[in-house]
Amino acid sequence: MNKYFTIPFLVFIILLVGCSAKEPTIVYKGEGSDWEATYNYQEISKNSYEFEILLKYKNDVQELKELEEITIEYSAGTSTVGGTIPISLLNTDEQVVFKNSGAYEGVNLLHNDSKIEVFIQWGNNKDSFVLENVNNKG
Secondary structure, rough: HHHHHHHHHHHHHHHHHHHOOOOOOOEEEEEEOEEEEEEEEEEEEOOOEEEEEEEEEEOHHHHHHHHHHHEEEEOOOOOOEEEEHHHHHHHOOOOOEEEEEEEEEEEOOOOOEEEEEEEEEOEEEEEEEEEEHHHHHH
16 A cells, blocks of 8 residues: 555656756856856846856966965956965866855846956966856857
């Protein structure tokens, strides 16, 4: 008798999970002279979202090992996030040297036409560029 209850219950759970609406991931991309970035954004609820940012150094990553720190900032609208990171925390063995992800709640969310400004300083060098929503491009 237990088997007859378990199978319909499992089918119900699978259908429930499969039908739950999940917002699509919005991808923002851009590049400067030395760096390129990808920012993945997924709205979880009306005022919260998950994100992932990937920074790729376009030159020889071995150059970064000579530095002590790197400053990374990205901003959208009136919000700016970032800071100075010791080089020892970066992955200087691969082109994608920085990866960060997390979630925000109770903040202004990005819109489809939002642009994300990125500023990077390493040693005496600076690079800045804008990330744009690649989902909006035709």
